[in-house]
Amino acid sequence: xxxxxxxxxxxxxxxxxxxxxxxxxxxxxxxxxxxxxxxxxxxxxxxxxxxxxxxxxxxxxxxxxxxxxxxxxxxxxxxxxxxxxxxxxxxxxxxxxxxxxxxxxxxxxxxxxxxxxxxxxxxxxxxxxxxxxxxxxxxxxxxxxxxxxxxxxxxxxxxxxxxxxxxxxxxxxxxxxxxxxxxxxxxxxxxxxxxxxxxxxxxxxxxxxxxxxxxxxxxxxxxxxxxxxxxxxxxxxxxxxxxxxxxxxxxxxxxxxxxxxxxxxxxxxxxxxxxxxxxxxxxxxxxxxxxxxxxxxxxxxxxxxxxxxxxxxxxxxxxxxxxxxxxxxxxxxxxxxxxxxxxxxxxxxxxxxxxxxxxxxxxxxxxxxxxxxxxxxxxxxxxxxxxxxxxxxxxxxxxxxxxxxxxxxxxxxxxxxxxxxxxxxx
Amino acid sequence: xxxxxxxxxxxxxxxxxxxxxxxxxxxxxxxxxxxxxxxxxxxxxxxxxxxxxxxxxxxxxxxxxxxxxxxxxxxxxxxxxxxxxxxxxxxxxxxxxxxxxxxxxxxxxxxxxxxxxxxxxxxxxx
Numbered sequence: 001x002x003x004x005x006x007x008x009x010x011x012x013x014x015x016x017x018x019x020x021x022x023x024x025x026x027x028x029x030x031x032x033x034x035x036x037x038x039x040x041x042x043x044x045x046x047x048x049x050x051x052x053x054x055x056x057x058x059x060x061x062x063x064x065x066x067x068x069x070x071x072x073x074x075x076x077x078x079x080x081x082x083x084x085x086x087x088x089x090x091x092x093x094x095x096x097x098x099x100x101x102x103x104x105x106x107x108x109x110x111x112x113x114x115x116x117x118x119x120x121x122x123x124x125x126x127x128x129x130x131x132x133x134x135x136x137x138x139x140x141x142x143x144x145x146x147x148x149x150x151x152x153x154x155x156x157x158x159x160x161x162x163x164x165x166x167x168x169x170x171x172x173x174x175x176x177x178x179x180x181x182x183x184x185x186x187x188x189x190x191x192x193x194x195x196x197x198x199x200x201x202x203x204x205x206x207x208x209x210x211x212x213x214x215x216x217x218x219x220x221x222x223x224x225x226x227x228x229x230x231x232x233x234x235x236x237x238x239x240x241x242x243x244x245x246x247x248x249x250x251x252x253x254x255x256x257x258x259x260x261x262x263x264x265x266x267x268x269x270x271x272x273x274x275x276x277x278x279x280x281x282x283x284x285x286x287x288x289x290x291x292x293x294x295x296x297x298x299x300x301x302x303x304x305x306x307x308x309x310x311x312x313x314x315x316x317x318x319x320x321x322x323x324x325x326x327x328x329x330x331x332x333x334x335x336x337x338x339x340x341x342x343x344x345x346x347x348x349x350x351x352x353x354x355x356x357x358x359x360x361x362x363x364x365x366x367x368x369x370x371x372x373x374x375x376x377x378x379x380x381x382x383x384x385x386x387x388x389x390x391x392x393x394x395x396x397x398x399x400x401x402x403x404x405x406x407x408x409x410x411x412x413x414x415x416x417x418x419x420x421x422x423x424x425x426x
Numbered sequence: 427x428x429x430x431x432x433x434x435x436x437x438x439x440x441x442x443x444x445x446x447x448x449x450x451x452x453x454x455x456x457x458x459x460x461x462x463x464x465x466x467x468x469x470x471x472x473x474x475x476x477x478x479x480x481x482x483x484x485x486x487x488x489x490x491x492x493x494x495x496x497x498x499x500x501x502x503x504x505x506x507x508x509x510x511x512x513x514x515x516x517x518x519x520x521x522x523x524x525x526x527x528x529x530x531x532x533x534x535x536x537x538x539x540x541x542x543x544x545x546x547x548x549x550x551x552x
Contacts, residue, residue, distance in 0.1 A: 047498035047546060048484045061484050063498050063547035067528055147486055150495035175485055175514050195440040199481060202438070203507060369444070390444045 004079075005029040006317050007095050007109035009086050009262065012041020013303050014294025014310040015115035016069040019078045021314025022113075027321060031107065032073070033097055034082045039073065040066030041117055042140070043303065045147045048168055050195065054304035065303060081105075089266045091287065111289045111317045114263055114277070115310065118256040118295040120165075123217075130217030133224075139165040139253035143172065152176050154249025158226055159183045160214050162190035162197070163394075164301065166253025171200035173251075180204070181245055184212040184228060186235055189367055191394040193301060213237065214250070223248055256299045263292065273342040274298040280349035281358050282316035282325070283309060289320055298344045298361070301396055305361070319353075326351045332406060334360065337376065337416030341365045341393070348406050357400040362415060367392040370420045373399050377410040391417060430454055437475050439468040448472040480504035483513055484546070487532055492524030492549040499532050500546050505539045513537050524551045 011034035046062030084099040095107040120138040145151040162185040216227035229237035258275040276297040277285040293313040332348040373386040439446045451459040486496040526549045533543040
């Protein structure tokens with residue numbers, strides 16, 4: 001058995017930043033475990049630009065963003081084992097992993113950072129009827145084929161889902177000479193960044209068909225066509241609106257699922273909405289000394305926020321190992337109210353040491369303009385409001401919880417996003 | 427007197443999620459009026475986007491004898507939007523020998539734009 005102070009599972013952007021932040025704050029004997037051959041995770045296949053605008057104040061591609069952290073990791077004392085698969089973590093932080101050279105490894109950690117990322121939902125997850133021919137891919141696997149392995153998965157493409165990966169792949173397939181017939185979106189709005197809607201679809205005249213879905217896949221050996229239908233307000237296909245579209249390839253970009261099998265295996269409770277662990281402001285899960293960050297915690301739209309979150313977790317590990325933090329008598333729960341799908345972190349669990357405020361992230365359920373983010377304490381008392389000109393489910397909303405409010409005697413704070421009334425603000 | 431060519435274009439601003447549909451009116455290719463924007467940044471974006479829309483082009487280039495068959499590349503600066511597809515045809519003909527390192531110039535002055543095509547990652551020799 002090997003001993004390490006900190007074991008980090010996953011060397012994508014979250015794992016890399018957590019390792020660097022932990023080391024910077026004095027953590028020694030850090031081990032980073034990665035199942036792929038390369039460091040950097042999914043960034044390596046995200047060859048498009050648009051990364052780093054928040055964190056580095058410059059526009060980078062995915063591999064360039066990853067490179068900045070990989071270079072620092074190489075110069076650090078962090079130990080790396082790649083092509084290593086973690087199969088189990090026990091509640092007392094014994095990590096079981098395996099790889100070709102070591103065989104089975106048992107690693108005892110004092111602290112753990114979960115940074116496993118997420119995986120894509122598939123056709124099976126959304127139950128589309130029809131045959132099961134070749135030519136059906138998730139958008140992310142198509143991205144890997146095109147950008148890392150040098151294959152074009154098809155020539156006539158339909159994309160289901162207008163999240164960012166779907167939009168990015170529409171442009172990528174188009175640039176590589178494929179014809180992208182349409183991007184279909186079941187909702188009345190795209191969940192992708194507006195920048196991507198304009199620069200990936202409009203620039204190339206690719207139609208975005210809102211409130212449409214695939215209702216049948218045809219083809220024996222290879223996809224030869226799909227039937228698409230308009231959907232009603234309850235997202236059910238409307239009979240009589242079917243259209244047959246000729247294609248040889250379908251890309252599914254229908255959502256991401258945080259990859260938490262290791263977390264649930266060690267008894268960590270997940271948030272039903274985020275699909276990630278419930279965490280406090282240090283990104284610590286319900287298990288003491290076990291932290292989570294990046295897409296395993298909540299699916300982010302910007303990697304910049306992943307880095308920020310991982311740095312919080314990395315620093316928290318240092319504090320934890322030094323035994324620096326004192327828990328509050330009572331946990332302060334942050335509850336989603338009107339038009340709020342979720343809030344991360346879900347709890348404030350520690351007494352303040354050096355903070356003046358805690359940054360919170362939320363995602364709304366529906367787009368809305370001219371709104372207030374209301375922080376509501378026990379007794380339906382609104383204690384603070386922020387104004388936003390626009391909120392959409394595709395872009396995470398950030399705001400602050402001041403220390404003065406955390407100190408108030410309330411067991412919870414509910415956060416609601418309400419249409420701004422014309423009345424004067426109090 | 428010759429007739430003026432009057433044109434009206436809609437430009438979706440990408441500055442924030444609001445996505446203002448800014449209307450650009452022009453006479454003989456010169457902007458005569460900008461409307462429906464809600465901030466100065468939007469106005470400036472629409473002006474630039476009307477006069478000379480540009481984009482960074484990220485793609486891949488074939489690699490021989492490399493650990494991977496392709497290397498990711500980008501134009502070091504934005505190039506005119508109208509040149510994206512013809513640049514792709516040009517880039518499709520390039521093949522580089524491994525090793526390739528991040529930042530390496532793959533093609534100088536791509537399509538006469540004055541902008542270099544550079545590698546955005548490192549590919550080791552096989």
